Amino acid sequence: MAYLNNQINLFKKSFKLDKKRFLSVIFFDFIFILVSYIALFLCGMWLNSSASKISGLDLTTLTENAVNELAALKSFYYGILVCSLLLIIFLFFAWSFFQGFIWNTILKKKFNLDYFKKFLLLNLACIPLSIIFFFIAAIWFWFFKSVFLFFSATGLNKSLVMFILLVLFTFVFLPILLYLINCIPIVYIYFTKKNKILDSFKNTFDVAVKKIHLLYVPCLIMSLVFVFLAVITIPFNILPVWLISLASFVLLVVYAAWTRFYIAVVIAELERIHHKI
Structure with missing residues (x-):
């Protein structure tokens, strides 16, 4: 009971934050998304423009014109x-830059060039880890989909099936997914505190792996908040699709910002209890 009370207090504490810092995190997220969208849009425009120039090429006959067309085709592929x-390099730098700002804002640290250079290296080191987590998440998603199909084919009452799936989604599937998603942010937390790459992974392993059982309730709380937000947006279905999408997007960004503050509070509490760092 004491543990649950402590988790509830941490949940409450996550809302007692500096509104300026919270809004700054949301702002950085929006800017990163906007910058990424512009980069993807420009890249897509260039690809479409280049593709239109080589459309209708006839390489069936070996003529001088065909040779020129083949050269244009090769140039197009090299261009892609x-x-x-x-684009990948730009997005990597943009992600590192904005995430660096975000975590320094959350943890009340100063973002500087030395931090940014090390943070780039940290993100490079996180790529294999992210790929592993992505595949685990994909397998987990496939498993939940299989469970969904299984219950759908049982012939049980539809309302009962939906209730069972909602419970499984809220208390099992989503908490585990959120755990996988938050492993990298935990690395970011430790790195921002100590500015040491290897120690960041070590501390993350000590908490996220050795004490994984202590992260279930925080992940469950994040899951419950997500489901709650999803439920309260149901009445929005009467609105135009573009407005629903916009509202959902804004809520998702706000939710993502809150989860980072919340996980930072949780990690700080684990450090206090278990004398980490």
């Missing part, structure tokens, strides 16, 4: 490769 590579 270069454009994709530049």
Whole structure:
């Protein structure tokens, strides 16, 4: 009971935050999304423009014109490769820059060039870890989909099936998914506090793996908040689709900002209890 009371207090504490910092995190998220969208849009425009120039090429006959067309086709493919590579590099730098600002804002630290350079290296080191988590999440999603199909085919009462699936989604599927999603932010938390890459992974392992059982309730709370937000948006269905999408997007960004403050509070409490850092 004491543990649950402590978790409830942490949940309440996550809302007692500096509104300026909270709004700053939301602002950085919006800017990152906007910048990413513009980059993707420009890249897409270039690809469409380049593709239109080579559409209708006839390479069936070996003529001088066909040779020129083949050269144009090769140039197009090289362009795709270069454009994709530049886009990935740009998004990587943008992600690192804005995430660095966000976590320094959350933890009341100062963002500087030295931090940013190390944060870039940290994100490079996190790529294999992110890929592993992505595949685990994909497998977990496939498993939940299989469970959904299983219950749907049982012939049980539809309302009962939906209730069972909602319970499984809220108390099992989503908490585990949120745990996987928040492993990298935990690395960011420890790195921002100590500015040491290896120690960040070590501390994350000590908390996220060795004490994984202590993270279930926080992940469950985040899951319950997500489901609550999803439920309160149901009345929005009477609105135009674009307005529903916009409202859902804004709520999702706000939710993502809150989860980072909340997980920071949780990690700080775990450090206090278990004398970490």
